[in-house]
Amino acid sequence: MNVLKKLIIFLGIFIMCLGFAACSVKEKGLSNDLMDEKKQQSQAPKSQTPKSQTPDPQAPSDEAPPDPTGSDPMSLPPYTYDIEGRNWNVEGITVKYPMIVNSNIQEKSDEANDLIMNDMSTLIEIIKKNVNDETLTVDGVFDYSQISPTVLSICYEIDYYAESLAYPVSLYHTLTISLDQVAAIPLSDLFVIDETFVEDFKTMWMYAPFRDLDLEASGVNIKEEIEKLYSNKELIKLFSQANAQYYLIDQGLILSIEVPHALGDHLEMATKYEFLEIYMKKDHPLWKDYMFLGGDGFEGTNEGELYTIDKNIKVGDILTITLNENLSTGYSWQYAIEDDEVVSFKSDYVLENGGTDDGVSAIVGTGSQHEWNFKGLMQGSTAIGLDYLRSWEDRGTEAQTITYIITVE
Structure with missing residues (x-):
């Protein structure tokens, strides 16, 4: 009986030893697999780090430099x-x-x-x-x-x-x-x-x-x-x-x-x-840096040959309007003030081409500049209309009409 009991105990111990041995082999195999995987990862090419969204100013750029001949003239x-x-x-x-x-x-x-x-x-x-x-x-x-x-x-x-x-x-x-x-x-x-x-x-x-x-x-x-x-x-x-x-x-x-x-x-x-x-079209780039000497180039509202120009002055100020005209053609500028209580006419003169203020040494038959001076009398708004027409022709036959909208502050 004692022999049988000892035999059973021995078999139990033997079986336990076999179980421990199997677990050890299995753990060793798993460890080897992990080591092999890490080894493969270490030998594989490293993945590239994503580029930063903010470029390094010292780093070379893959982008092409801006084209100096681009379609935008300002560039x-x-x-x-x-x-x-x-x-x-x-x-x-x-x-x-x-x-x-x-x-x-x-x-x-x-x-x-x-x-x-x-x-x-x-x-x-x-x-x-x-x-x-x-x-x-x-x-x-x-x-x-x-x-x-x-x-x-x-x-x-x-x-x-x-x-x-x-x-x-x-x-x-x-x-x-x-x-x-x-x-x-x-x-x-x-x-x-x-x-x-x-x-x-x-x-x-x-x-x-x-x-x-x-x-x-x-x-x-x-x-x-x-x-x-x-x-x-x-x-x-x-x-x-x-x-x-x-x-x-x-x-x-x-x-x-x-x-x-x-x-x-x-x-x-x-x-x-x-x-x-x-006559200059001021919106054209050619005239961007042109220094206008006196003539009011057409800007603002333009409908056909009708032009509107806005001017602001203060009470007591003198508003000077200078326009080109050629008296040898029969055309001259004629003005009319809508409300002479807001603005009044003070003086005018014609400066001939190539001459002085009194027209001395002018070139016959060439253009001239006509200058008018108006004074702001009181606060308000009014209009000064100038028509370019022949003196013997009626209103309505003007070659050009310019209306100055005057605001006196």
């Missing part, structure tokens, strides 16, 4: 460039033309040069098509004006001849470019083209720097010759077209029209900017 750096003359020499055609070089914005310059080349190519093709003669020869020179950092104005004086033509023909061609927009600027984008504008055009002075031609010295009445060739309506249409021929220089505007060969094939008339202030 452009100051535009600098030089002009270099080139020669177009093809099949009897010798024309000098400008190219933009040494630019700090190369892409814009390349586009502008393409525009210049396409304009010249189109002009030559038109000449060749109109003449259609193998003996055609073309010679031309150019001049240019950097009227602002982003506006380049170009003019060409071109002469062409062929055996089929009775005489050589002279051609005046212009191109004014916005370099930031890389586009031609129509004259009508810069100035109000109306009846008064074309009347003033007829009395500008003749401009002929490329050739020895002085029609006035030959006794030609230029204004009369223009009126024989063009009505005011035709001139308005001509100057309003996208291809109106004009050239901007530092001192003023040069306008060109076609005339008969006896008058030189083309006629250029020039005037100073100060006598064009009344």
Whole structure:
């Protein structure tokens, strides 16, 4: 019995030992698996740390730098460039033309040069098509004006001849470019083209720097010759077209029209900017930094040829209104005060072009400036209306009307 009891105890101990041994093997296997997994993780490539949303200013950037030639002109750096003359020499055609070089914005310059080349190519093709003669020869020179950092104005004086033509023909061609927009600027984008504008055009002075031609010295009445060739309506249409021929220089505007060969094939008339202030469209970027000398450029409400300008003054202050006019055309400004208890007229005078306050040494037939002085009498609002019309014409036939809304404080 004791033997059997001892045997049972021994078997129990043996079974317990086997159980402990199995647990130890299982735990060791699990431990090895964990070690292998950690080993594999340590050998695998480390995952990259997510980038911070705030870039390190010292770290290199993967983003492309901003494009200095972007579409927003305000993002452009100051535009600098030089002009270099080139020669177009093809099949009897010798024309000098400008190219933009040494630019700090190369892409814009390349586009502008393409525009210049396409304009010249189109002009030559038109000449060749109109003449259609193998003996055609073309010679031309150019001049240019950097009227602002982003506006380049170009003019060409071109002469062409062929055996089929009775005489050589002279051609005046212009191109004014916005370099930031890389586009031609129509004259009508810069100035109000109306009846008064074309009347003033007829009395500008003749401009002929490329050739020895002085029609006035030959006794030609230029204004009369223009009126024989063009009505005011035709001139308005001509100057309003996208291809109106004009050239901007530092001192003023040069306008060109076609005339008969006896008058030189083309006629250029020039005037100073100060006598064009009344026509300037102030919202155009070209006039952003222009220092207006006196004429009230049109701003505010504009309906047709009716303009409204707001002015604020204090009681006792003098309000000065200066407008351009050309008495040789028969037109002059006539004013009317709505309420003369708020504002009263004090004085006026006309300053002739090129003259002094009393008109001495004025250039006959050119524009002038008319200045009025009004005094604020009491607080309130009133209006001063100015009509540009001929003295023998009735109200309602005005070429222009400007209404000043005056607030006296």
